[in-house]
Every structure is written in structure tokens, then in C-alpha cells.
Amino acid sequence: MSSTDSPAGGDRYVAVHGSAGFKTLQRKTNSFLIRASVLFFGWWFIGTSLAAFAPGFFRQEIAGPVNVGLLFMFLTFVVVVTVCASYLRYAANRLDPLTDQVRAELEGEPR
Amino acid sequence: MSTILADPPPPIDNTWAVPGIAIPATIAAAVAVYFVVRSVRDSVRTPDDFLIANRRIGPVQNAVALASAPLMYSTLFIITGHIALNGYDAAMLLTAFTTSMVLGVLLFASPIRNLGGYSLGDIFAMRAEERSARKAAAVVTLLIYGMFTIISLAAIAFIFNRWFGLDNVAGLGASVLVVGLVTVLYAYMAGMAGVTRLLVFKAILTLTVVLVLTLLVLAEFNLNIFDILDKAEANRKDVPAGYDLLGPGREFGEGQHRLVHLSKLFCVAVGVAAIPFLFMRNFATTSGKDARRSAGWASMIVVGIYMCMALVGFASVAVLGPERIGVIKAHRDISLPKLVDELGGPVMIGVLAPIALLTIVGVYAALLINAVTCVTKDLNVARGRKPGRADELKDIRRNTLRIGIGSVLVGVAMLPVRTHIFIPTSIDLAGTAILPAVVYALFWRRFNTAGLKWIVYGGTALLFFLVIFSNGVTGPEDAIFPGHDIKFVDIEPGLITVPAGFLLGWLGSISSKERDDAAFAEMQVRALTGGLAPGVRKDAARAAAAAAGGPGGQSPNGAGPNGRGPAPGGPDDHGNQTRTPSEAR
Numbered sequence: 070m071s072s073t074d075s076p077a078g079g080d081r082y083v084a085v086h087g088s089a090g091f092k093t094l095q096r097k098t099n100s101f102l103i104r105a106s107v108l109f110f111g112w113w114f115i116g117t118s119l120a121a122f123a124p125g126f127f128r129q130e131i132a133g134p135v136n137v138g139l140l141f142m143f144l145t146f147v148v149v150v151t152v153c154a155s156y157l158r159y160a161a162n163r164l165d166p167l168t169d170q171v172r173a174e175l176e177g178e179p180r
Numbered sequence: 181m182s183t184i185l186a187d188p189p190p191p192i193d194n195t196w197a198v199p200g201i202a203i204p205a206t207i208a209a210a211v212a213v214y215f216v217v218r219s220v221r222d223s224v225r226t227p228d229d230f231l232i233a234n235r236r237i238g239p240v241q242n243a244v245a246l247a248s249a250p251l252m253y254s255t256l257f258i259i260t261g262h263i264a265l266n267g268y269d270a271a272m273l274l275t276a277f278t279t280s281m282v283l284g285v286l287l288f289a290s291p292i293r294n295l296g297g298y299s300l301g302d303i304f305a306m307r308a309e310e311r312s313a314r315k316a317a318a319v320v321t322l323l324i325y326g327m328f329t330i331i332s333l334a335a336i337a338f339i340f341n342r343w344f345g346l347d348n349v350a351g352l353g354a355s356v357l358v359v360g361l362v363t364v365l366y367a368y369m370a371g372m373a374g375v376t377r378l379l380v381f382k383a384i385l386t387l388t389v390v391l392v393l394t395l396l397v398l399a400e401f402n403l404n405i406f407d408i409l410d411k412a413e414a415n416r417k418d419v420p421a422g423y424d425l426l427g428p429g430r431e432f433g434e435g436q437h438r439l440v441h442l443s444k445l446f447c448v449a450v451g452v453a454a455i456p457f458l459f460m461r462n463f464a465t466t467s468g469k470d471a472r473r474s475a476g477w478a479s480m481i482v483v484g485i486y487m488c489m490a491l492v493g494f495a496s497v498a499v500l501g502p503e504r505i506g507v508i509k510a511h512r513d514i515s516l517p518k519l520v521d522e523l524g525g526p527v528m529i530g531v532l533a534p535i536a537l538l539t540i541v542g543v544y545a546a547l548l549i550n551a552v553t554c555v556t557k558d559l560n561v562a563r564g565r566k567p568g569r570a571d572e573l574k575d576i577r578r579n580t581l582r583i584g585i586g587s588v589l590v591g592v593a594m595l596p597v598r599t600h601i602f603i604p605t606s607i608d609l610a611g612t613a614i615l616p617a618v619v620y621a622l623f624w625r626r627f628n629t630a631g632l633k634w635i636v637y638g639g640t641a642l643l644f645f646l647v648i649f650s651n652g653v654t655g656p657e658d659a660i661f662p663g664h665d666i667k668f669v670d671i672e673p674g675l676i677t678v679p680a681g682f683l684l685g686w687l688g689s690i691s692s693k694e695r696d697d698a699a700f701a702e703m704q705v706r707a708l709t710g711g712l713a714p715g716v717r718k719d720a721a722r723a724a725a726a727a728a729g730g731p732g733g734q735s736p737n738g739a740g741p742n743g744r745g746p747a748p749g750g751p752d753d754h755g756n757q758t759r760t761p762s763e764a765r
Contacts, residue, residue: 079698081713086701094708102286110449113279117445120272120428121438127268128427134409138268138427142490145275146483153285153476160290160472172711 085175094167101159109152116141192506192514196521197345201530209534210362213541216381217366217374227572230371231298231553232464237376239470239477242461245376246478247485248383249458249546250277251539253335253513254603256386256489257342260519261512263493264505265417267424269431269441271493274486276445280452281479288459289475291622294468294710295703300456300614301558306703307621307696308629314562316636320613321456321554323640325547326587327602327609328457332544333360333591334599336537342517343533353592360591363541364584367548368577372464375545382542385535387485394488396523397495408491411498417507425497439671447604447674451611454618457550468710492519499523510658548587552580598660601652605643608674612639616681622707625700626689634688639681646673 085091120127120138127138228234237245255277262270295303301317308316333356340346340355366378401407409426416425423429431441453459462471496519497505505515520528556576613636620627620635647653650669654661706712 079702079713082702082705083698085705085713091705091708095704098708106286109282110279113275113449114446117272117276117442120269121432121442124428124432128424128429133406134413134426135406136427139409142268142271142275143487146278146487149278149282149483150480152282153479156285157473157476161469165469168709171705172709175705175709175711175713177714 081175085171088171088174090167090171090174094164094171097167098164101156101164105152105156109148112148113145116145191347192342192511194342194345194347194514196517196526196529197343197533198526198530199344199346201527202344202533205530206534206537209538213366213378213381213538216377217370220373220377221370223373224370225573227556227576229373230573230576231549231556233371233373233376235464235466237373237461237464238466239474241376241380242465242470243474243477243481244383245379246458246461246474247481248379248386248542249461250281250452250482251383251386251485252332252543253338253536253540255486256390256539257339257516257536258513259489260493260496261506261515263490264412264497264500264515265507265512266430267412267416267494268426268428271490272428272441272445273448274490276448277452278479278483278486279449281475281482283450283453284459285472285475285479287619287622288453289462290468290472291707292459293462293465293471294707296463296706296712298463299460299553299557301554301561303618303621304632307627307699308632311562311564312629312633314558316617316632318554318558318562320609320636320640321558322551324456324606324609325551325554327599327606328455329544329547329551329587330591330594330599331602332540332547333588334595335540336360337595338513339533339536339540342513343529343536349596353595356592356595357588359537359541360544360588361585363544364548364581364588366541367545367552367584368580371576371580372549375542375549376461376464378545379542382535382538383481386539387481389532389535390485390488390492393492393520393523397492397499397519400495400499400523405491408495408498412494415497415501417497417502417505425494436670439675443672443675444604447608447611447672447678450615450678451607451609451674454610454615455607456554456610456614457547460550460553461546492516495519548580548584551583551587552576555579555583598658598662600658601647601650601660604672604674605647605652608643608647608672608677609640611674612643612677612681615678616685619682620685620689621703624689625697626695627685627700628689628692628694628696630692630694631685631687631689634691635681635685638684638688639677642680642684643673643677646676 120141124138127136127141129137131137131140223234224230226234255274259270259274262273292303295306297303299317300321301314304313304317307313336356336359337352340352344355346352346355367375370377397408398405401411413425419430421429421433432438433441462475465471465474493515496515499522500515500518504518506512517529517532520532556572556579616639617632617635620631646669649667650673651667652659653667654664655667656662
């Protein structure tokens with residue numbers, strides 16, 4: 070299976086893929102995504118499992134009608150907004166400038 | 181997930197509907213939507229205009245449309261009664277939906293848009309042999325389309341029953357037919373651009389309704405949320421096991437049974453993000469950055485709505501008391517209209533009826549565009565058809581009518597069947613057959629055609645096998661065949677099939693010698709940067725279209741002739757890519 074009709078273009082992807090700029094961009098993107106995913110999905114899966122298997126803990130009252138479970142639910146909503154907002158900010162400030170560089174390298178005239 | 185269709189007796193005693201207001205309001209809404217859609221009709225001149233709005237949907241509009249599509253009958257209307265009846269455990273479903281939206285932001289939005297393309301097949305074809313990739317994409321996309329369409333159309337019947345007080349079968353069938361055909365007309369008129377407008381219109385109305393409802397219940401309890409929760413607990417409908425409303429237990433239960441609800445939550449959390457008609461919308465945005473932004477904003481909007489809906493759910497039992505809410509599973513969707521009747525009176529019921537219909541119309545219109553895109557870009561290529569340039573748009577429009585009208589007829593015919601199992605099954609299918617394939621395609625060097633086939637066909641076969649032997653098909657009285665009992669799967673099959681999908685993809689890939697490092701490099705570079713190497717793609721017209729939609733500053737060498745845009749062909753069919761579609765203008 071050939072990758073592209075133009076060997077030069079195909080090589081270019083491979084070259085960019087191996088370039089330092091792309092590696093940096095990839096490392097920064099993936100490390101943020103992995104940390105954010107582990108934190109967020111870990112939080113949600115642990116909380117949901119607690120609701121299923123340790124309901125006594127989630128039923129403990131905190132203030133008035135609010136129990137640990139309701140607090141978890143509220144915090145989950147807050148965490149969703151936080152994760153999304155921090156990803157958007159991180160991507161705009163840290164990733165996009167790098168992306169533009171790598172893209173220029175990719176799309177520029179052949180050297 | 182929720183029951184949309186289960187309609188076993190006893191019938192409800194509808195004392196709140198006011199068709200005298202609801203019917204004129206619905207006609208007015210239909211006309212308003214017609215003009216909203218028509219306002220973009222003239223911009224549709226090419227197939228790209230029709231299918232992906234020529235990638236001109238800006239981030240704000242896309243965010244609202246993205247937030248709008250998941251607001252369905254189940255997540256807005258049934259969920260209220262579900263929370264009123266089952267309390268905490270039902271509200272957990274809302275967190276599962278938002279979790280899935282985070283997955284969409286982190287994994288799907290920006291890479292998918294950066295790759296360009298139109299359909300799931302375009303993504304698959306970058307890492308697998310083209311025809312197999314497109315066939316697999318078409319199979320899974322159309323399966324989900326079919327199931328989701330049938331339940332969406334059935335939801336229309338329920339809205340006519342719950343909000344208009346219509347209760348004869350012929351009338352309900354005719355109503356579904358009319359609303360369905362009008363939706364097809366909207367999609368036919370202006371394609372993706374029109375559907376996006378429709379979704380934005382729907383979102384604005386839905387947001388208003390949710391806000392008004394929230395304010396009404398807050399006013400009822402003097403802005404004291406603790407009062408609402410206290411009263412909800414005091415008014416709870418007692419269940420035999422004796423669980424509180426505000427704590428876990430009513431759905432989770434005890435022992436092995438706890439896995440049932442846990443598996444439902446898991447499937448929603450991993451599956452919804454991968455439903456094609458929801459995430460394909462990202463192709464229509466102006467750039468990868470805008471897709472990412474709009475997905476992030478959409479999640480925030482949805483979080484706001486779901487927090488309000490959780491409160492409204494608890495408030496409805498607080499206001500109505502244990503006997504007036506819907507107290508059986510099939511009646512969960514009557515709690516909301518009763519609450520509206522109590523707090524807002526008949527005028528509000530009448531005004532809300534068309535908005536309820538509009539939520540479904542929006543979902544079905546988005547589904548239909550997705551199906552048409554799939555048929556045009558995946559199915560036709562998989563079957564070796566290459567439509568001529570001049571009449572491609574005409575073909576697409578004709579397909580819209582054919583698929584749309586055909587689906588509406590099937591939907592009407594399926595009304596008497598209890599197909600509520602289709603919702604969780606289509607979500608499971610997305611998580612099983614699409615999520616692993618997309619993850620591997622983006623991140624795994626070794627992924628190949630065999631891996632893709634194993635995921636899509638193996639995963640789908642396993643899922644349907646498990647579904648046939650689960651609750652929705654036989655066993656309980658709301659199953660498709662309630663008289664029989666062959667079930668042995670109690671949990672949501674997705675808990676098994678989603679990990680199985682990943683496993684199958686791995687096994688399939690390593691079982692085959694096929695390996696294409698260059699295609700992997702291309703995929704990763706393009707997904708991350710949105711760039712395209714010069715001289716690689718011959719589809720310059722598409723590139724021009726993409727460049728027209730892309731914001732400035734992204735392309736250092738200007739809107740050059742180098743194709744920056746979708747790679748409709750797989751890595752191995754560039755011989756065919758000289759066919760340029762008719763987008764150039």
C-alpha cells in the first residue's frame with residue numbers, strides 16, 4: 070500500500086513526523102491530554118463506582134439535605150467546566166503557536 | 181438511558197394538554213423554522229455547501245449547534261420524571277453525558293476537523309484500504325442512523341400524546357408522518373447550513389425554556405435550593421427497598437444488580453461522544469482550533485442545562501408530590517408537563533409543545549444530513565460509484581428525499597413496536613465500533629485494515645448477539661417480545677463490548693502483516709496541525725473550499741493550490757483523486 074502518489078509529499082509527512090518541532094508539539098499535546106483524561110475520567114469513574122459499591126459513604130450528610138453524593142455530582146459539573154476551560158486556554162497559549170510553526174514547516178515550499 | 185417508546189398500558193389520563201394553543205403554536209413554529217432555514221438556502225450551490233456548509237460554520241454557531249444536538253427527548257423530557265422517580269441515580273446519567281462531552285473535546289473535536297473530510301469513512305480510509313474502510317464506516321453509521329431515527333420518530337408520537345393530548349393510533353401515525361416529512365423538507369432545502377440554523381434556533385428556545393422552568397421552581401421555593409431538596413426527599417415516591425431520593429440506591433440497588441446501572445452510566449460516558457451524527461458536525465467548522473473551541477463551549481452550555489434539569493427533576497417531585505409524578509417507568513415523561521401545568525398553566529403547556537417537537541426535529545435533521553453524507557461519501561464509493569460532477573448536488577438532494585421519506589415511513593410503521601432498546605444499543609454501538617477505531621487510527625502505528633474490520637464487524641456482531649439476549653428484546657413486559665424469555669445478559673452490553681472492541685482491533689491488527697508507517701505519520705501530522713503537504717493532494721478544488729472557510733493566518737503560503745482539506749481517498753487510491761468535485765467557483 071503506497072502512502073501517497075507523490076513520494077516527495079509522503080516523505081514530507083514522515084520528515085515532519087520525525088522533526089523536533091513536531092515531537093515537542095506532540096509531547097506537549099499528549100501529556101496534557103493524558104493528564105487531563107486520567108484526572109477527569111478517574112474522578113468520574115471512582116465517584117460512580119463509589120455510588121454503586123459504597124453507597125453508605127455517598128449518603129453521609131454534609132449540610133441540610135446535601136450529602137456526599139450530591140456534592141460529588143455538583144463537583145463533577147464544576148470539573149467538566151474547569152477541564153474544558155483549561156484545555157482551551159492551554160491549547161490556545163501553548164499548543165497553537167507550535168502548531169503554526171510545524172504547519173508552516175509542512176506546507177512551505179520544498180527546500 | 182431512558183425509555184422513549186415503551187407504551188404498555190395503562191394509558192395516561194391527560195388532563196393538562198391544551199391543543200387549542202399547542203396546534204397554532206406548532207404551526208407558527210414550523211413557519212418560523214421554515215424561514216430560518218430558508219435564509220441560508222441560497223448559499224447552497226455545491227455538494228460541499230450541502231454536506232458540510234462548506235466549512236463555514238463559525239465557532240459560536242457551532243458551539244450552540246453542538247450543544248443543541250444532544251438535547252433530546254430522553255435527556256430533557258424523560259430525565260425530569262426519571263429524577264423525580266429515581267432521584268440521585270437518575271441524575272447520575274446527566275454527569276455521564278457531560279463526561280462524554282469532555283471526551284469529545286479532548287479526543288474528537290480538533291483532530292477530526294484537522295483531518296478534513298466529510299464522513300467517518302474519510303477518517304477510516306486514512307489508515308486502511310479504502311473500500312473496506314468506507315464499507316465499514318457506512319455499515320456502522322447507517323446502523324446508528326436507523327436505530328436513532330426510529331426512536332426519534334417514535335418520540336414525536338409521545339410528544340403528541342403527552343403535550344397535545346392526542347391518543348388515537350391513526351392520529352399519532354399521521355402526526356409523525358407530517359412532522360417527519362416537514363423535517364425532511366428542512367434538511368432538503370439547505371443541507372448542513374440549514375440544519376445548523378435549525379439547531380441554533382432549537383437551542384435558543386430550549387435554553388429559554390430550561391431557564392424559565394428553573395426560575396419558576398426557584399421562585400416557588402423562594403430561591404432556596406435546600407428547600408427544594410428537602411421537600412423532594414419528603415415527597416419521594418416510596419420504593420419497596422426503601423431508598424432515599426437524594427442518595428444512591430434506587431437504580432443501583434444491591435448485589436449483582438449494581439453493575440446494571442453502573443454499566444449504563446459507563447456506556448453513556450464512552451459512547452455518546454462517538455455517535456457519528458453528533459461529532460461529524462465538527463467537519464463543518466472553520467478550523468480545527470474553532471472545532472476545539474466550540475466543543476469546549478458546548479460542554480459548558482450543556483453542563484449549565486443539565487444542572488438546571490437536575491434541579492427541575494428534584495423540584496417536580498417536591499411540587500407535585502409522590503402520586504402525581506409519573507410513578508412507573510413508562511410514565512416518567514409525564515412529570516414535566518404536569519410540573520409545567522402546575523407552575524405555568526395551560527398557556528405555558530401550549531407554548532412548550534412545539535418546542536418539545538423542535539427538539540426531535542433538530543435531532544432527526546442532524547441524523548438525516550449524517551446519513552446523506554455517509555451514502556454520498558462512503559457507500560457510493562464503497563460500491564464503486566462515482567457520480568458525475570454536474571449533477572452531484574442534484575444526486576445528494578435526491579438522496580436526502582429518498583432516505584428521509586423512506587425513514588419516515590419506516591418510523592411510522594415501527595410505531596407499534598417497543599423499540600426503546602435502540603437508544604442504549606446505538607450508544608453502545610458507537611462506543612464499540614467507532615471509538616476504538618478512531619483512537620487506534622489517531623494514535624497507534626500498527627493499526628490496519630484487518631484491525632478496522634475486526635473492530636467494526638466483530639464488535640457489531642458481538643454487541644447484537646448480546647443485545648438479543650438482554651432485557652430489551654425479551655423478558656420484561658416492555659421488551660420487544662415480552663412473551664418470550666431468552667435473556668442471559670442483565671447488564672448493558674457495552675460494558676463488555678467496548679473493551680472487546682479495543683481488544684478486537686488489537687488482535688486484528690497484529691494478525692495481519694499490513695503496516696504503513698507513512699500513512700501513520702501523515703495521520704498524526706495532519707490531525708495535530710491541520711496542515712497538508714504541498715503537492716500531495718490533487719483535489720485542489722476542495723483545498724480552495726477549505727481555505728475559503730479557514731481563518732487567516734493558518735496558511736503561511738496563502739490559499740495555495742496545494743490541497744489543504746480532506747483526503748477523501750485512502751492512502752492508496754490517489755490514482756482516482758484526479759476527479760475534482762464541483763466545488764470550485
